[in-house]
Amino acid sequence: MNTASAVPSDQAGPATVRIVLVGCGAIGWEVASRVYAQPTGGRYRLVAAVDPHADRAGAVGDLLGVPAFASLAEVLAAGVAFDAVDQRLPHHLHADAAVEVLAAGRHVLVEKPLATSAADAVRMVAASQDSGAVAAVAENYPHLSAVRAARHAIAAGRAGTVRALRTTRAYTLGGAWLRDGWRTGAGPSSGIMLDQGTHHTSLLRRLGGRISAVAAQHSTAPEDAGDGAVETVLLTVRFASGLVGHCVYSWGAAALADEAEATVFGSKARIDVRVSYEADLGHARLFDPGTPQGTAISAPENYYDSHRLMVDDWVAAITERRRPLVTFADAAADLAVVLAAAASLRHGGGFVDVAEIVGG
Ligand SMILES: NC(=O)c1ccc[n+]([C@@H]2O[C@H](COP(=O)([O-])OP(=O)(O)OC[C@H]3O[C@@H](n4cnc5c(N)ncnc54)[C@H](O)[C@@H]3O)[C@@H](O)[C@H]2O)c1
Secondary structure, eight states: OOOTTOOOSOTTOOSSEEEEEEOOSHHHHHHIIIIITSOGGGSEEEEEEEOSSHHHHHHHHHHHTOOEESSHHHHHHTTOOOSEEEEOOOGGGHHHHHHHHHHTTOEEEEESSSOSSHHHHHHHHHHHHHSSSOEEEEOOGGGOHHHHHHHHHHHTTTTOSEEEEEEEEEEOOOGGGGTTSOSSSSSTTOSHIIIIIHHHHHHHHHHHOOEEEEEEEEOOOGGGSSSSSOEEEEEEEEETTSOEEEEEEEESSOOOSEEEEEEEEESSOEEEEEEESSSSOBEEEEEETTEEEEEEOSOOBOTTHHHHHHHHHHHHHHHHTOOOSSBHHHHHHHHHHHHHHHHHHHTTSOOEEOOOSSOO
16 A cells, blocks of 8 residues: 555545545444444545455445445555545554555544554554644544543532442454454454453543553453453553552453443442443433432433444544544553553563553
8 A cells, every 4th residue: 555645635624524444344334334324414425445355345335335445555546535544444454554544644543442562552643643634543432422421420529439440341242243353362463452451441541530550360261261252351450540440351241232331439429331232222320329220311322323423523623623532642541551451461460550652
């Protein structure tokens, strides 16, 4: 792929942002059908679909009436005009692909995790700062209404003094998520911590602030040491504030219709952040002695609603010339916690300080 000669078509910020979707696999298809099929307010449109699997690029192309290509180089060679690239690629490809797009002055939206190593994250953050383009990360949790409501409730003192936080991400992988095989196993770009760990680190950081240290244990039960699609990890986190938290991650557990993915244990109240993938049951719920059954403090939502919010925010950042909600530096802070957890797992499970990948 050679995008070095490419320049954005409109330095002032285009009225309609023309987007190339790179990666038409499981999430690429979801975003194409849920978001790009009905762009919000006509503020953006997909102009090409890219995937080396011709059937996947072709399916998105057919759905949206845009040309399909095997690479971004082919898009450039064909003379397709575009302003921005939405990358939905396997983890090990994020860094090189994003840096190349930014070096060419195009806006980029990168999937989580930002990268698979601190070195890659550092060069991605540098590329985002050197470029005049908008670099955003498709990290869902800061966009969820339930997370925003819980954060506001904590800030408003509705939970009282926060004593502890807990998160749970337990479900069973299947279908398209396992299709290409890169997600599971013991490789440096795979496993539940890289795939799900940055999500819940983002969630925890929204609720509890900076995480300063983490200790990690993993299940060694025979049924958890299977084919790599089954993996269970437990984290204990220390926040810079002194607060503590627990996180359970498991692939191979039964998923519920709506799960309390985060719980805030406060002196006055408990807040559950419920996330729903199959229905519109997600919301934040506050429980206190006066309302033991709990009160919803955010509107019902589906997790996948956040994919539209992420694209909308990225596009608004491009047209309004502002920062996106989740920058590369923010996502690098999530990755730093996951990398520290991996170091803890390698070294017997003790606490490992979270080394900031980039300052601030
Ligand atoms: N935010 C979320 O809710 C969410 C959900 C699922 C996946 N993801 C993330 O999305 C990313 C992709 O995951 P997935 O499950 O869709 O994976 P996938 O394997 O289903 O899809 C990736 C696609 O990228 C294509 N590809 C590989 N190299 C390419 C290249 N050079 N140019 C263009 N396309 C190329 C592959 O052929 C494949 O179709 C990962 O980072 C994952 O963590 C995020």
